[in-house]
Amino acid sequence: MSGVEKVSVRMRVNGETREALVEPRTLLVDFLRESLNLTGTHIGCDTTYCGACTVLLNGRTVKSCTLFAPMAGGGEITTVEGLSADSTLHPVQNAFAECHGLQCGFCTPGLLLSTFHLLSKNAKPTDKQIRKAIAGNTCRCTGYQNVLKAIRMAADEMGKR
Amino acid sequence: MYAYPFSYHRAKSLAEASKLLQQLGSESRVLAGGQSLIPLMKMRLARPTALIDINHVPGLNDIRSHNGELRLGALARHTDIEMSDTAAAIPILHDCAAGIADVQVRNQGTIGGSLAEADPSGDWGATLLTLETSVQCTGPQGERTIKLEEFIKDAYTTVLAHDELVREIIVKKPPRSSGGAYLAFKRSAPVYATASAAVQLTLDGKDICKEIRVVLGCLGLTAIRAKSAEGELRGKKVDGKTIQRAAEAAREAAEPQSDMRGSADYKRMLVAALAKRALAIAVRRARGERVEAGHEYVGR
Numbered sequence: 001m002s003g004v005e006k007v008s009v010r011m012r013v014n015g016e017t018r019e020a021l022v023e024p025r026t027l028l029v030d031f032l033r034e035s036l037n038l039t040g041t042h043i044g045c046d047t048t049y050c051g052a053c054t055v056l057l058n059g060r061t062v063k064s065c066t067l068f069a070p071m072a073g074g075g076e077i078t079t080v081e082g083l084s085a086d087s088t089l090h091p092v093q094n095a096f097a098e099c100h101g102l103q104c105g106f107c108t109p110g111l112l113l114s115t116f117h118l119l120s121k122n123a124k125p126t127d128k129q130i131r132k133a134i135a136g137n138t139c140r141c142t143g144y145q146n147v148l149k150a151i152r153m154a155a156d157e158m159g160k161r
Numbered sequence: 162m163y164a165y166p167f168s169y170h171r172a173k174s175l176a177e178a179s180k181l182l183q184q185l186g187s188e189s190r191v192l193a194g195g196q197s198l199i200p201l202m203k204m205r206l207a208r209p210t211a212l213i214d215i216n217h218v219p220g221l222n223d224i225r226s227h228n229g230e231l232r233l234g235a236l237a238r239h240t241d242i243e244m245s246d247t248a249a250a251i252p253i254l255h256d257c258a259a260g261i262a263d264v265q266v267r268n269q270g271t272i273g274g275s276l277a278e279a280d281p282s283g284d285w286g287a288t289l290l291t292l293e294t295s296v297q298c299t300g301p302q303g304e305r306t307i308k309l310e311e312f313i314k315d316a317y318t319t320v321l322a323h324d325e326l327v328r329e330i331i332v333k334k335p336p337r338s339s340g341g342a343y344l345a346f347k348r349s350a351p352v353y354a355t356a357s358a359a360v361q362l363t364l365d366g367k368d369i370c371k372e373i374r375v376v377l378g379c380l381g382l383t384a385i386r387a388k389s390a391e392g393e394l395r396g397k398k399v400d401g402k403t404i405q406r407a408a409e410a411a412r413e414a415a416e417p418q419s420d421m422r423g424s425a426d427y428k429r430m431l432v433a434a435l436a437k438r439a440l441a442i443a444v445r446r447a448r449g450e451r452v453e454a455g456h457e458y459v460g461r
Contacts, residue, residue: 004166004167004168005168007169023166024166024167024168024169024212025163025164025165025166025167025202027163046162046203047162047200047203048196048199048200048262048266048351049351049352050351051263051265051351054265057268057269060240060268060269061264061265061268062265062268062269063265063266063269066195066196066199066200066266066269067195067199067269068164068169068192068195068199068212070169070171070214071192071195071214071216073171074217114264114265117264131460131461132264132461133264135263135264135349135350135351135458135460135461136262136263136264136265136266136350136351137263138351144460
């Protein structure tokens with residue numbers, strides 16, 4: 001239909017080399033969800049607003065609805081599936097569960113990765129820094145109070161390790 | 162949402178990117194961070210037939226200080242500038258970089274892409290026009306350095322030729338007795354600002370304003386240099402009264418349109434308030450005080 005040839009896109013996803021043949025216009029989020037069957041990354045607004053599609057690209061959070069898949073070719077991607085190891089929750093995930101930092105859970109994968117990214121750069125963030133770090137993640141349920149609690153708890157727990 | 166189909170090409174150098182732009186024709190486009198271009202393509206407001214990805218061109222994200230100039234590589238991400246101690250020497254740059262959209266967009270979007278896109282609501286145009294800024298461009302005819310005032314022609318339009326790319330942004334460091342501030346008001350973090358005001362001014366020892374630039378963002382087809390507002394302060398003592406007159410002149414200089422971000426009247430009132438506060442912060446910074454500025458939004 002398109003008249004444009006598919007391209008082979010290969011990247012490291014959660015530590016494994018993955019490859020698929022896609023149209024260049026394939027969004028990174030659809031590459032992850034449809035080609036690799038990693039459906040933990042969600043599509044919320046599809047307009048660079050809500051951050052439900054947040055993943056790490058080479059250690060930095062990006063909105064995967066606003067990257068074409070070939071742009072991440074050769075890169076390192078971490079999705080929410082890559083946070084937990086062998087069915088043990090990551091401390092960030094655990095804190096969100098403990099503090100009920102979610103209601104419907106749709107935005108949660110993005111918030112988990114934004115929190116992971118924040119705490120990897122800043123082990124003891126202030127409330128102001130936390131708010132700034134999650135300003136690109138929209139939650140329509142919680143009012144964010146329990147999200148803030150969860151991030152504070154995750155920082156404390158990770159500080160103990 | 163899906164963009165029109167296009168072919169994808171990854172350039173290893175700006176020279177190769179320029180060659181590809183020639184070969185692939187007038188509907189090919191450069192892809193830097195993509196944080197402006199990709200949304201436009203998804204909404205099908207832009208429909209390039211080929212994208213030339215320059216994200217993997219080495220050495221294009223450096224931020225260097227040299228001979229009284231700050232040189233920012235075209236691929237310096239907003240986050241790189243936000244976190245850069247070198248760039249912090251010019252506080253207005255930090256004001257701008259630290260508040261563009263949100264963390265995710267700042268991690269990907271680039272200063273060169275932002276200027277080349279020339280979005281009327283972009284933050285960098287207004288910020289950098291308060292400083293002596295030039296854009297170093299490269300193409301088949303070689304390199305040329307263009308003053309930012311001449312680089313931006315119109316909304317979404319620059320003087321770049323089709324096969325020409327931005328290599329570096331060069332900013333002259335203001336003198337010690339100079340202070341600047343960028344204030345932008347946003348309805349929420351990820352959106353474009355409703356209005357913004359950027360100020361850079363130099364004081365003598367007695368609070369007389371020697372040099373000043375006032376630039377308004379989001380209020381016209383390009384960022385607007387409010388020369389009448391500058392005239393209210395240049396050569397005069399800065400105090401509450403002269404700052405108020407300059408803010409009123411800024412309101413008159415704005416050319417806002419009513420849209421979903423607010424009515425034209427509202428935007429005029431907003432920019433007057435932003436300009437007044439940005440002027441006051443710039444004065445305090447010129448005196449050596451540390452004051453916060455930048456983007457403001459609910460929940461900040």
